[in-house]
Amino acid sequence: MSVREKFDSELYSSQDQLIQLSNMAVNALGKSVGALLNHDIDAALEVIEEDEKINRLEEEINDRVILLIARQAPVATDLRRLIVIIKVASDMERVGDYAVNIAKETIRLGKEEHLVQIVQIEKMHKLATTMLLQVIDAFVEEDVSKAREIAEIDDQVDDLYGEVLTELMLAGSGNPEKIRQITQLAFIGRYMERSADHATNIAEQLFYLVRGRHYDLNK
């Protein structure tokens, strides 16, 4: 195998690992939301347990990319791609952490009846999942137009987050003893919103990869 082929194949395997990491993070997020809806403590515990794998995979990607940079001295697009892979992996790992946080809140809530409908949170989750899956597709295909759509979805997620907060505030005003649950649900909304933000970050990284310049898609 030639030196260059070796570099390319290493690059593609780290990209494959990144896709695997993304799927794991998205699945974890889905599972944690499912656990929240169904008061399923076992599923929540599983999410926490499986986060270990996500963390390990992220480390593996980091090591692989660092060795590749150290040994092959990549430049231009190759260099940007490797740097972006590391950053995206870190974003995805954060998404995995949010899933863990949601799972922990789920365990704390236990069998407690939800004070408010969590339909909005479910909606946020759907949008965030769409964003994360789409941004990885866009990354693999280097499709900048897809990345731009993601930034637009993020606005919807932010709006939904606002609605969730208002609803929780209203529900809490008459029930000071339920403040704890309200805070927990607000946090869960927050985690969802952050997950969507990470998808936007990744979209920005994609712009950097393709165009070589920094873009702020939040504006």
Add this chain to the structure above:
Amino acid sequence: MRYIEHDIVVKRMNGRNVVNKLFKSIFLLATLSALLALVILLYQIVSQGASHLSIDFLTNFASRFPAEAGIKAALVGSIWLMLVVAPTSIILGVGSAIYLEEYAGKNRITTFIQMNISNLAGVPSVVFGLLGLTIFVRALALGNSILAAGFTMSLLILPVIIVASQEAIRSVPGELRDASYGMGATKWQTIVRIILPAAIPGILTGSILALSRAIGETAPLIVVGVPVIIQFLPEGVMDTFTALPMQIYDWSSRPQQEFQQVAAAGIIVLMSVLLLMNSVAVFIRNKFEKRY
């Protein structure tokens, strides 16, 4: 603070250019004067000797009568001499060069030998004649034969051949030796297969130039006792003989004016032989032009 004032430099430029041109002219003149000497020499010899040059001149033996005098014995004698000198001097010379360059350690003894060889190259040829007289003619009792004269001439040109061959061997890049040794070749294999083939053009060129010196030398032959007038051709290396420069020397020392013309014709023959040998040397050098 500037050290070079460009304005002043420009002002002085004219003077510098004049000096430059002056020296160019001086050197050109020096070259032309050497060329001029050669042209005059050639003109004199050709104008004197051309009339005497003929087939008969090449096929006649020497004679008391200028009109019948020929160079046959001397020409054949010189060829016989070369047949002894060439193998003796080249084998000894190249052998010594290989030893000194490839085998000998870099120590004081080698340096001493090397220094002596260089000194020998500067010893006057008449001294070699005396050496030949003592060793070959008397001690080894070879008499004034082709062999004795040939050995003497070989000694004379040996230092030149050794130095030229050393030069040629040294100019074979060390990388080629490394490559050969690196594949497990022995020293002898490396010398025979790599070094000698690469050095042979240089060795041959140097040897031919040395031989052309031998063919023109007179002094050692006189000292060894080579006769001048011989009316037969040698049949072996132990026979006595005469050589071109001896014959020319003899003719030019005769009082008759006609013999001066015969001598000039002899010089033309000798110079033709020299020219031929030098062209062979040039041809070899060009043909095996080094490619590394």
Add this chain to the structure above:
Amino acid sequence: MSTTQAINNRSKTAGLEQESSQATSTSSVYDTKQLNLWYGDNHALKNIDLDIKQNEVTAIIGPSGCGKSTYLKTLNRMVELVPNVKTSGQIMYRGRNIFDKDYSVEELRTRVGMVFQKPNPFPKSIYDNIAYGPRIHGIKNKKILDEIVEKSLRGAAIWDEVKDRLNENAYSISGGQQQRICIARALAIEPDVILMDEPTSALDPISTLKIEELVQELKKDYSIIIVTHNMQQAARISDKTAFFLNGEVIEYDNTDTIFSNPSDKRTEDYISGRFG
């Protein structure tokens, strides 16, 4: 890699020497023990200990004059061509000390081929260049020589470029091709190890890349030890890297480790260009 290590570990605990020698990918070709070398009074190599593995590319890096080329030339005793060289210590090649009285340098150099800094083909035809090694070792049969020439040129990935001009002078081709001819010439003696002394330092980047690719191919069949000035080259093509400084081995480890997390500050300074 990890499986063979596991095999090795198991064999060590079980005390089965035989098995470890069968685990070929980790057996040693060269084991250098306490090697010292002097050029006259100049102590050029100091207490070198290096264990070089089979079927790996081992890179030797270090600044000029650090002894890396000297060490390489000691491995096939070419260093002895320099006058006034003295050595002490051992270099075990396949279990035999190369400095043993009865170990002939010719035998050693038949097992250990060498490629030099400057392409140095002989001023002969391409064919005669490749056939040189086999011929000096006594092969005269034209058919066998033809086969060796083709096999070696194919091995050096240059057969297709020169197959129609085997009788042309080796100097008629480009420098990069000449260097691959020199590699083919080294392959023709069917060596076990190939030593390369900065083989690409006189070549352009494309020719360099071709040689690097060739090295990757060759390590399947040969053990390769390469001295290089070019750290990135060492990083790209080697499995292990040794860093030499002032005649000493400062660090010797997997290339991954040397270039991502060296344990000695001097190694790090050198590979990151902060030397001195």
